[in-house]
Amino acid sequence: MAVAGCGTHQAVIIDRAGGTVSGANVLTEVEWNRLLDDTSAARVVINPDGNCCERLGRVRSWRHKLVIYRDGEFVWEGPILQVEWSLGKVEIWAGDILAWLDRRVPHNSITFGDSDLTTIGQWLIEDGFAPDDPGHTVQVVAAAKVRGARRYLKDVGQTGDHLRDLAETGLDYTAVGSTILLLPETHTAVVGRLTDADMPDGLVVAEDGTSLATRWVVAGDDDGDVLGTAGGLDAYYGLLERYLEQTSIPDDASATAAARSKLRSSLPVPVFIDTQQVTLSPDAAVDVPKLVPGWCLDITSATTCRTITQRLKITGVKVREDGGTESTPGSESVQVQVAATGAEAG
Template sequence: MGGVLGCAQEYRAVIHWRGGARPFTSPTVEALTSVRWNRTINDQAEAVVTIAKATALECCGPLGEVEPYVHELSIYRDSDLVWQGPIVRAVESRTAWRIEARDVTEWLARIINTQVLRFVSTDVTQPKHVGPVQEIADTIIRLNVNDPTWSTPPDWCRILPYIARDDAPTTTRFEKDGTTDTAIWLVPVLKVLDDELVPRGLEYTTVGRALILGRPQTATDRPQARLTLDDIAGDVELIKDGPSGAAIVWATNQVQDDISQAAWGVSGYTNTAYGRLDTLQLSQAENMSGYDLLQLAQASIVGRFPVPIGLSIPAGSRLTASAPVTIDQLVAGVRLDVEATGMCSEVTVAYRLTDVDVEWSASGEQVAVSLVPLGDDPDPPEGA
């Protein structure tokens, strides 16, 4: 996809009924005094819009009827939908309305898991079977959102048609509390993703209404765009960060006072230019097997070997309007390459985009990004 970031000519906010399809009210562009929205990886994105009451008289009544979780906020950058999710708070002052919303993962944060989490079967005809961690996350979401006992009607929040997956090539075995086949872990579905599936290689993010269940990008993935330092406003530092590097990652579930039942996994390289450069990842998750910890070690070495070259963007720095990347390409988790021209270290470094933070007001639009180095996804050492 070609194009440049550009600068938004206008922003619009539309309040929809839950599901994001049927409009409820839409204040005029002139009434919208500020907009703030973001995209992020493995966390909830948020949006806030401020509406001046003096120029929104035609929708003052409807704004007074806005209900959290009944209505959703949609944000349009020019004509493109860039953000959508349930309203969680509506605040009215004497002069303005402030509408606060979270992305569609908020629905998963408010759904308590009612499913037995036991994905150990190799029979692919069964709804719960071993497979890519993204498929397991998809299955857990669908079973809960469609649970006929509690979800009336099924998929009342209308997120299932908007799930997109980028499956990892590896297969994952997952169960929560293997001591029984009937125990149910009563926690929000989003906590299942955060505590159990993200450590196994899941990455999730949202774009508009889409919920993307993806995987960490590697050096074999195609970059969405190639930037230079001229595309980043403000001063920039390139840092070769030794303490963040590692040639070998060990992962274990041992605790200090009891190591008798500990398991471990290891991933990385030996005989490197760094010599012995280890790091240790401690997992507090329950029932982590050696296989689970191997997956954690494999995921944790991404970005650590070779020693990462970090890009430091001071607070307030942003992408320039001429940056050769469109707002649609700024999806948390994707690969962006940065060419460090004009520096003594003239290198091109691959990064993962972790956050996009956008602010718009009468003074214009600012698009800020957070980047972390992208590492190879190495094979585990023989015998691990």
């Protein structure tokens, strides 16, 4: 049975042409995460041994990528963004494959008519990588079932920002290795179950009132020529209005669809469980490589005054292993951040 908190990591550095630059025979620290709708990061600290020092001295940002395995199973990869060499230690920071899209712009102008957001998101990714592909795959898990029109202009804006804007209005995405997953905000497939016993240090159940809105206004520009609204006065909460501007939205119907999507995820008050500072029990029956943002965990907790029995969406995963010291053994920690799904919020 797979459990959290008992894994051992390995790492290797790969050239963009595919060859191995260096292994990491002595890892003293490993940290990697996965994020929903954003670029994740990883960090390793290597103690060079033998001729490994010479090979590690040839590591270069963006030319090489970091690949991480947990118990021999692949869990993370992406371009190296920063390297520090010091006496007896090499420290490397990397971002996942989405980091490249923050260094790309649209290479073609395009106007989408009434299209599912996954179709638009896939175009942004494929166009971003078209001139220089580091090796990627796009997997559409399911249609977003949020439709609208969008317009993008050649050389205007960063592709990564366009993708994040799209995720604000009904699409989820995440990276697992070189694969970028596109899925609906209402995706509710379950990859595990957690109870209070799996979180022995306790947790925080939070109600995020700052995210509440009973009415959304979405504009395609600041002149009011393209405008959509959803919601209004709520019998319980009263009137709380939010405004969002996205210049890629070209018509009122698409702005209205975006407003409806925003309303679905912000009414009623979003509730989430904050486990960022809580390490899962080593006996927690979850398969760490399968903890992918966008998928769900069934969580039951009665340790706080706000009892929770709910299917919640994974929004972040953080795994860390350290090698310890001569007197203290190393250990792995696994932390998971979850929030209401689009379906639950609605």
